[in-house]
Amino acid sequence: AQKITQTQPGMFVQEKEAVTLDCTYDTSDQSYGLFWYKQPSSGEMIFLIYQGSYDEQNATEGRYSLNFQKARKSANLVISASQLGDSAMYFCAMRETQTGANNLFFGTGTRLTVIP
């Protein structure tokens, strides 16, 4: 079974608008971490935001926020006030404490295009 599912292969958003990228996950661990990375065409994976399974508050980092719904096992990324430089591939990833703490499992990614 897929550990991380991203159902949106591609998304478009108008500049200055907000956009939500979906991510659902599957784990039997109680302790795990959820990450979002951005990969521009240059290839580098850029860390955006982290949410721990025990964190009660949704994580925020500047224009990025994570809508964490533990019961639904979802960790959606919200980007506010989109900029042209946000056009990139976005990956949701998970690290489990019990079963796979040495690896980040990545979803298949969502390609975001910001339209001027």
Next chain:
Amino acid sequence: DTEVTQTPKHLVMGMTNKKSLKCEQHMGHRAMYWYKQKAKKPPELMFVYSYEKLSINESVPSRFSPECPNSSLLNLHLHALQPEDSALYLCASSQAVGVANEKLFFGSGTQLSVL
């Protein structure tokens, strides 16, 4: 700017060549990783080094040989590769392994083409 440096950025090699990919970090991280990423796919873990010792080998063919000469350097030696090995090879580092909230810092990758 990335704090994980990978060289070369691009590499073209024949199936009989021997080449090496290099990765360097100066953040004091004790865990380093090699990932392979095919076009339009997510990265897949190949190797993990923890405190300069190989801790994970995800059933990678022996034509890929990792080496960690010291805590700042990670190499990937390539020999007798196949065209299907063409991919982006990403190096990453983290403070340690085995911790759920450890984020990985990635380099820009080496785009490898095997002819």
